[in-house]
Amino acid sequence: MMMEYFANLEAGLQAAINNGNASPRKLYALEIARLGKRLYSGQDKVAWCGITAPFDLLNAMGVTSCFVEFIGAMLASTGTVGTFLEETDHIGYSSDACSYHRAVSGAAIKGLMPEPALLIGTTNPCSGGLAVLENLADQFHKKLFVLHIPQDESRENVAYLAGQMRDMAGFVSDLTGVSLDPERLKDVIGHTNEARAIMAEVYDLAKTAPSPLTNKELSNFGIVMALFLGTEASVTIAEAYRDEFSRRITENSVDAKNEKFRLLWIQNRIQFKNPIEKLLSDSYQATIVIDELNDITWEPIDTDNIFEGLARRSISIPFNGTIQNRVKHLQKLALEYNVDGAINPCNWGCRQGTGARGLIDEGLRAVGVPVLNLEVDCIDSRKFTEGQFRTRIEAFVEMMDSKKA
Amino acid sequence: MGKSNFIGFACAYTPLALVHAAGFTPCRVLPNVDCPDQAAQLLHDNLCPHVKRILDRAMSGNLPELEGMIFMNSCDAMRRLYDAWQIVRPDVKTIFVDLPVTASESAVAFFRDELQRVAGILETWGGTAITREKVADSIQQYNQLAESFGRLRHTVQNGGVANGPVMLQEACNMASCEVPEKAVGYLETLLAKPGIQPQEDGVPIYLFGNILPEPEAFSLFEACGARVIGEDLCTGSRLFKKIAGDTSGGTCGDILLDLAEGILSGQPCARTFDGSQPGRLARDIVAEARSRNVRGVIGYTVKFCDPYIARLPGIREALKKEGIPFLFLEGDCTMRSVEQQKTRIEAFIEMLR
Known part of the structure; x- marks a missing residue:
């Protein structure tokens, strides 16, 4: 199958x-x-x-x-x-x-x-x-x-x-x-570093207002790209994103009217087909300009000390360590991307991510960013209650709107 | 030494001997204390009630006066408890100790260095200088405590003490907030009391799981006709375990390495395992049940405990293969939930008679 x-x-x-x-x-x-x-x-x-x-x-x-x-x-x-x-x-x-x-x-x-x-x-x-x-x-x-x-x-x-x-x-x-093979490893890490640099450019381009990306384009991107690191394909994909976003910015092809709100998406997207991203863009002109995991948190890997570089990268993932690390990272993203609000899909069953819901809420509120906590199972579509989500999103958008006014 | 000499802890992997060697009294912050539910302000409802109730205690000020608190990085929930604690009780100093999930050579060496770090912090908290001799002496005292508990547990599980399981859990709770020398004295007093004619009328059961500090729960098991003759709980037998190594107080060997190895290689919680022997927890439970010749196994864990949730299907399957009846109970660190299980326990015991 x-x-x-x-x-x-x-x-x-x-x-x-x-x-x-x-x-x-x-x-x-x-x-x-x-x-x-x-x-x-x-x-x-x-x-x-x-x-x-x-x-x-x-x-x-x-x-x-x-x-x-x-x-x-x-x-x-x-x-x-x-x-x-x-x-x-x-x-x-x-x-x-x-x-x-x-x-x-x-x-x-x-x-x-x-x-x-x-x-x-x-x-x-x-x-x-x-x-x-x-x-x-x-x-x-x-x-x-x-x-x-x-x-x-x-x-x-x-x-x-x-x-x-x-x-x-x-x-x-x-x-x-x-x-x-040490030589093969050096080549692979060369690709990793190349992809890393281009991905950093992609994320930088996403900071532009209005943002060149649509709500779906970079969903799951950072976490899945990790699987391709070290391959030529990872470089090709990152280049394609960079070139496309650059083109959109250069050609002014994104209408600023379509970006009334800029959003930060916390943790992972909802994985089954659902109307949220479309609802945000079409009904509320809200763009998810940054996902929590779409960020480069590690330095280029020194090809003379590859294992140390790989170790630093694994440690640097924001989910690691105390919640202060993660909140600090979210605050940084919120400020860099100038977001109006954040959406946290609190995946039922996720102790490490959802467990800290209140702490994340508090941390983002400290930098003036309201958080919409959606009680959802990101995998099990049978538990998805669309009507309730529409109501909650509508209320959240109204709140962001009144804050802007 | 500051205002009190209690160092709080919440996990059976805590290096109690080190705390004791620094002149402090380790004090387990148990969840079974009644106070208002407030933890949900910071932690999601899907976190285990063990950490939520400890946070409730912290938020309510329902704690003994603590010089500091040690958190072990044992699981996601415990990490989140540490995070929330920083916000609700910034007045209580904390140490967060990273805890490997395996007992490999490099993991033990890493944990040894963590213990060294903890020792340094304890000294800055006003503890006495931690020397090799002091750590060796503390380990010996805890080994003595483990040995006393072993004898008491043996006597109780053979039915030789009236109301034994309740008394045993009370003793365990007491010892978790006392220096070992006093706890040993208390246990020896209990051991010296005249026993009763061993009662063997209950159905022999092996009990495993995590947090079950309520003595009343053991009373309930008895009332339902169960006789717990073997137990593996982090609020029970896993808390005080013998540490091997050179604890003579001499100058040879690395005592912190011995302590690290002893803690990591003891009877494991589900969060600790050996990658070369996946599924071992299930096999260990079967082996324990077989060796004790029990008629059934009861698993008791707090809700939302991922390390156990994931392993339970394997445990259930392993017990089924061996023809050992199994009852699984989930609790919320209150007696309310245990009472709700009464009918199920009674039915299970009835089935085993």
Whole structure:
């Protein structure tokens, strides 16, 4: 089912691009389809991972790697997730857990998760994700390597995590029979740095008022691009976005009247088809100019100290450490992008993200940014109550409007 | 030393011996204290009641006078508790201790350095200088406490003490807010009391989970006909565990490394595991149940606990494969929820008779 889905997606996108209907989003989606195909091909050495795993390092070792939540999001976007969530109900996996993780577990029960060669868990961002990786390792009788991501970037912590990543490379090598080629790694990290620099440009362009992007264009971008880091495709995608946004700004093709409100989207988007983004743009002229995870929080990786650079990057993800780090980052984004408000989809079951709802609220209020907390399950469309969301959004927009006046 | 000598803590992974070595008294901030629900102002409803009720206590001022508070980075919920604590109780100093999820060599070394950092902070909080000898002495005292608890638990679980499970939990709660030397003395007094003819009329049960500090809960299990003859709870047997290593007080070896290894490699909470042995928690529970020859297993966790939520299907499956009946209960750190489970416990025990 998934192989067919990704193959069809790739074919459709490729045909559209070949027919002259290319867009940055299509190039991005094409790469997702290709990754999906590789994951389900049965040919590749696959690693199921945590979100902050060093995917470029794994790419350098010829391992097709992906964080498990990607599959939950894919199942949600295809509208099939309900069946898989029900599977987890049957085995007593509480519906209080994160639906990303329940969906993945359901997919594994139904035989829809490709058998990995190995698994790489990460302690950041959450306990639930790590637990699911342990379960998958148990189910597939495969080995799991755990990266303990320390809480801050002290010299000792960086050295500790860099050491773990070196051990991880040895672990991967032992299980795949592929050694890490230092020259290949340097090339891969070169691509990482190149993509990083261009992505930073993309995010900078998004700060322009009116913003050159539409509400959908950069959804899930930062978190998914991590999977492509180290590849030429990541550079191509980032370039396409940069060039398109630059063109729109240069040609004044964005009507300022269509951007009455500028919004910050906290954490992840809602993954199933829903009318919120369209409602915001069409009914309220509200543009999501920045997503929390669409930011570069790490320095270019020094090719003479690659593992230390990778370690710093994993530690720098705003979900890591105390909530003060995360709030500080959100405040920075709110000010840099000059937002009027923020939307926080409080994914039911997300302890690390949603758990801090009140603290985030307080932190953004301190810089004059109101927050709309939406009680939602970002994966399970069956729980989506559109009418209530419309009412809440309408009230939020009215409040932002009166504040502007 | 400042206004009090209590250092609060909320997790069984807390290095109690280190706190004690600094001249402080570790004091577990338990959630089972009645105070108004206010935590939702800062924390989402989907966070575990353990942390929410501790935050309720902090917000209500319903805490002993604390010199400081130690938070372990044991799970997402505990991290969020630390975050919220900074806002509601800035007057209470805090330490946030990073806690690896595995006991690998590098993880133990990292945790050892965290303990070194904690020691330094405790000294700045007015604690006495922490020397190797002092840490070794404190570990020995906690080992003695673990040993005394082991004997008391054995006696209670064999039915040799009237109202034993309730008394055992009360003793555990008391010891979690007392220096080990006093706690050992108290336990020895209990052990010296004349026992009763062992009662074996209850159905033998193995109990695992996390937060269940209410002595009344154990009374309820008894009233329902269950006899808990083995237990693995973080408010119970996981709290005081023996630390191996050279605790002689000599100058050899790295005592903090021993302490780090001892804490990380003890009987684990679901949040700690070994990547090379995935699913081990389920196998351990089966092994414990088998070795104690119990007729059933009860799991009790607080709601919204991700580390247990994710592992429960595997535990359920492993017990089912072995033909061991299993009852799972979720609570909210109040006796209200335990009472609601009474019918289920009774039915489960009835089924096992």
